[in-house]
Amino acid sequence: MEGDHEVISAKRLESFSDGVMAVIITLMALELRPPTGVAWSEIEHRLPNLLVYVLSFTAVAIYWVNHHHLMRVVESISGAVMWANLTLLFWLSLVPFATQWVADAYRETAPAVAYGIVAVGAAVTYYVLVRTLLRANHHDRRLVRALGVDVKGLLSVVLYLVGIGLAFISPYLTYACAAAVSTMWIVPDRRLAGRRARGGAS
Amino acid sequence: MEGDHEVISAKRLESFSDGVMAVIITLMALELRPPTGVAWSEIEHRLPNLLVYVLSFTAVAIYWVNHHHLMRVVESISGAVMWANLTLLFWLSLVPFATQWVADAYRETAPAVAYGIVAVGAAVTYYVLVRTLLRANHHDRRLVRALGVDVKGLLSVVLYLVGIGLAFISPYLTYACAAAVSTMWIVPDRRLAGRRARGGAS
Amino acid sequence: MEGDHEVISAKRLESFSDGVMAVIITLMALELRPPTGVAWSEIEHRLPNLLVYVLSFTAVAIYWVNHHHLMRVVESISGAVMWANLTLLFWLSLVPFATQWVADAYRETAPAVAYGIVAVGAAVTYYVLVRTLLRANHHDRRLVRALGVDVKGLLSVVLYLVGIGLAFISPYLTYACAAAVSTMWIVPDRRLAGRRARGGAS
Amino acid sequence: MEGDHEVISAKRLESFSDGVMAVIITLMALELRPPTGVAWSEIEHRLPNLLVYVLSFTAVAIYWVNHHHLMRVVESISGAVMWANLTLLFWLSLVPFATQWVADAYRETAPAVAYGIVAVGAAVTYYVLVRTLLRANHHDRRLVRALGVDVKGLLSVVLYLVGIGLAFISPYLTYACAAAVSTMWIVPDRRLAGRRARGGAS
Numbered sequence: 001m002e003g004d005h006e007v008i009s010a011k012r013l014e015s016f017s018d019g020v021m022a023v024i025i026t027l028m029a030l031e032l033r034p035p036t037g038v039a040w041s042e043i044e045h046r047l048p049n050l051l052v053y054v055l056s057f058t059a060v061a062i063y064w065v066n067h068h069h070l071m072r073v074v075e076s077i078s079g080a081v082m083w084a085n086l087t088l089l090f091w092l093s094l095v096p097f098a099t100q101w102v103a104d105a106y107r108e109t110a111p112a113v114a115y116g117i118v119a120v121g122a123a124v125t126y127y128v129l130v131r132t133l134l135r136a137n138h139h140d141r142r143l144v145r146a147l148g149v150d151v152k153g154l155l156s157v158v159l160y161l162v163g164i165g166l167a168f169i170s171p172y173l174t175y176a177c178a179a180a181v182s183t184m185w186i187v188p189d190r191r192l193a194g195r196r197a198r199g200g201a202s
Numbered sequence: 203m204e205g206d207h208e209v210i211s212a213k214r215l216e217s218f219s220d221g222v223m224a225v226i227i228t229l230m231a232l233e234l235r236p237p238t239g240v241a242w243s244e245i246e247h248r249l250p251n252l253l254v255y256v257l258s259f260t261a262v263a264i265y266w267v268n269h270h271h272l273m274r275v276v277e278s279i280s281g282a283v284m285w286a287n288l289t290l291l292f293w294l295s296l297v298p299f300a301t302q303w304v305a306d307a308y309r310e311t312a313p314a315v316a317y318g319i320v321a322v323g324a325a326v327t328y329y330v331l332v333r334t335l336l337r338a339n340h341h342d343r344r345l346v347r348a349l350g351v352d353v354k355g356l357l358s359v360v361l362y363l364v365g366i367g368l369a370f371i372s373p374y375l376t377y378a379c380a381a382a383v384s385t386m387w388i389v390p391d392r393r394l395a396g397r398r399a400r401g402g403a404s
Numbered sequence: 405m406e407g408d409h410e411v412i413s414a415k416r417l418e419s420f421s422d423g424v425m426a427v428i429i430t431l432m433a434l435e436l437r438p439p440t441g442v443a444w445s446e447i448e449h450r451l452p453n454l455l456v457y458v459l460s461f462t463a464v465a466i467y468w469v470n471h472h473h474l475m476r477v478v479e480s481i482s483g484a485v486m487w488a489n490l491t492l493l494f495w496l497s498l499v500p501f502a503t504q505w506v507a508d509a510y511r512e513t514a515p516a517v518a519y520g521i522v523a524v525g526a527a528v529t530y531y532v533l534v535r536t537l538l539r540a541n542h543h544d545r546r547l548v549r550a551l552g553v554d555v556k557g558l559l560s561v562v563l564y565l566v567g568i569g570l571a572f573i574s575p576y577l578t579y580a581c582a583a584a585v586s587t588m589w590i591v592p593d594r595r596l597a598g599r600r601a602r603g604g605a606s
Numbered sequence: 607m608e609g610d611h612e613v614i615s616a617k618r619l620e621s622f623s624d625g626v627m628a629v630i631i632t633l634m635a636l637e638l639r640p641p642t643g644v645a646w647s648e649i650e651h652r653l654p655n656l657l658v659y660v661l662s663f664t665a666v667a668i669y670w671v672n673h674h675h676l677m678r679v680v681e682s683i684s685g686a687v688m689w690a691n692l693t694l695l696f697w698l699s700l701v702p703f704a705t706q707w708v709a710d711a712y713r714e715t716a717p718a719v720a721y722g723i724v725a726v727g728a729a730v731t732y733y734v735l736v737r738t739l740l741r742a743n744h745h746d747r748r749l750v751r752a753l754g755v756d757v758k759g760l761l762s763v764v765l766y767l768v769g770i771g772l773a774f775i776s777p778y779l780t781y782a783c784a785a786a787v788s789t790m791w792i793v794p795d796r797r798l799a800g801r802r803a804r805g806g807a808s
Contacts, residue, residue, distance in 0.1 A: 019628030022221030029295035101640030224423030231497035236505030426625030433699035438707030
């Protein structure tokens with residue numbers, strides 16, 4: 001009873017995070033300014049804009065999916081978890097900014113590095129979020145099992161960091177690294193989903 | 203118990219989708235820039251802008267209604283369902299972009315085709331979403347019954363595709379096709395609602 | 405059981421409407437462009453901008469409060485209710501547009517009339533929403549009682565219409581009418597709240 | 607039963623406030639315009655922009671956390687509570703506006719004072735919200751205990767007011783005051799969280 005109103009409710013943390021991520025995803029699409037002309041060449045000119053939007057949309061979508069999985073297995077949330085979560089939302093809220101800069105100047109080093117920094121910031125905070133959740137729920141075996149996926153969290157940080165370094169050779173390598181991280185998260189997810197579907201059918 | 207935390211919760215999928223669709227609908231209205239002058243002729247000049255907003259608002263509203271009906275009859279959600287849903291949200295997030303381009307240059311072919319492509323993308327993804335939901339719940343008779351409406355899903359894709367082709371004759375035909383799809387979804391819905399109301403009154 | 409999945413859930417209707425109204429309220433604040441200069445006179449120049457924002461914020465806030473009261477006493481929602489609700493959201497989504505136009509040219513007739521039209525549109529749709537809810541729940545005595553407040557709904561429509569007419573004399577009279585409607589809704593609400601608090605204390 | 611539909615539900619108040627705060631936090635990030643050039647000096651030029659965003663993000667995040675704590679211990683909500691809450695949301699909705707003005711002209715007095723006024727407005731309304739909640743739940747001992755934290759609420763108002771005064775010496779002092787308020791709220795929160803975690807572990 002006592003602890004009940006001291007611990008933060010996972011439900012509200014989840015719904016607030018959902019709200020922020022929903023707005024981020026939609027705002028990025030708003031950055032896609034319609035071509036000023038009407039020629040087809042205009043659309044081609046906007047293609048990199050669209051591609052970086054796809055990249056960022058996918059990344060935020062993966063955070064939403066992972067965040068969702070995380071919150072489902074969690075039972076208690078400490079103040080540290082809450083602030084780790086807010087820091088994650090802070091970094092994610094910078095994604096539209098980085099996305100637009102890349103869209104405006106995708107051949108330059110500076111925007112690619114900025115994109116990489118935001119990606120690293122989000123990935124590191126997510127890792128910290130997982131750690132603080134583990135500390136607040138260390139007696140929970142289900143969560144410990146879910147954290148087996150955390151290797152991917154660390155690998156994401158490393159790949160994003162490599163991407164920042166490679167930006168000084170070519171910014172396209174930064175985007176390739178970001179795409180690799182997203183692929184890593186989506187592909188096994190689908191495989192797992194298939195296994196589950198089979199399990200459900202049996 | 204086991205499966206309980208592996209399957210994604212329909213509730214959070216629903217609330218996240220609601221958030222994204224709510225933002226999309228409202229952002230589109232933001233694209234309606236107030237006339238720079240104050241003359242009545244300015245408002246007339248903005249009328250097509252307003253009409254395309256009504257068209258897009260209606261389309262997104264219909265997706266919200268259908269999505270809602272779909273989620274209510276669903277019991278289990280696989281990873282594939284989740285990604286199909288995120289892809290649908292991706293296409294819907296492009297609606298404000300397409301809407302604004304059409305608003306800016308509604309007499310041109312290119313924006314009409316872009317509008318059609320976004321419409322087809324959303325309609326196809328919705329069809330895929332229904333399919334993946336069916337696969338994940340194939341033992342559920344209620345869902346199978348709800349999928350009887352799916353003929354409309356296919357017809358929507360076809361009508362939007364025809365609309366893209368007709369854009370090369372006149373972009374107004376594209377908008378007419380989109381309006382036809384929306385009408386198709388709204389009208390029978392009202393009829394069904396009436397029947398239900400009678401049922402509820404008896 | 406059968407009817408359970410055919411009727412639309414009041415909960416999701418409510419949460420979607422909340423999302424749309426939350427975005428509308430916040431987007432309007434975004435329209436408040438910071439002064440380009442830094443002089444105090446700039447702030448004075450922006451004062452009408454701020455005042456019309458307060459006016460619109462209050463109006464949307466009142467819709468949120470009323471919508472909330474309405475949904476709490478409702479039991480079944482028909483397709484007609486859902487579309488009436490979506491139409492209300494459509495009109496409310498035009499509020500930021502009308503607000504910005506007034507902010508840009510508050511001394512002119514055209515933006516004042518546009519503001520009035522959006523206000524009438526929302527008020528009429530709200531009235532229709534109440535009617536459709538009554539039709540879908542005509543056996544519910546609690547709802548019928550709640551509809552006793554509906555006189556205010558009709559009076560709002562009349563006052564907004566008068567406001568549109570008066571715009572041709574002075575746009576300030578339109579804003580005064582809108583302010584009068586908001587005052588009418590807020591003041592008795594507080595009085596009722598006080599009575600309730602006393603009731604709760606006894 | 608009777609009172610059940612007369613009192614406003616804390617849950618919907620909470621979810622609406624969440625929606626507004628989620629949009630505010632994300633919209634502020636949208637104000638971070640990508641540099642027009644690609645040189646590193648551009649990023650340096652944008653640094654104050656980023657810093658004021660961090661300041662505002664933190665402030666809104668703290669309101670979200672406090673609001674959340676407040677709502678969890680509350681049982682009944684009066685009309686006065688609802689309007690106090692809407693007024694708080696009104697002031698918070700002005701944060702992006704003040705943030706952007708400061709970002710544009712952080713060395714000037716006027717934007718710093720505007721930032722301070724918005725901060726005072728929100729802090730005073732939050733204090734009023736706590737008071738009205740206390741009045742509506744004066745028989746609830748848990749809430750009375752939670753209000754022990756209210757000293758911080760008053761101190762925040764004072765610090766923000768001092769910040770406005772100091773803006774006439776240097777605007778940087780205003781930002782320092784705002785940063786001090788945020789620090790005051792975050793630091794003990796973490797300490798409490800640690801104590802709770804220990805309690806939970808025992």
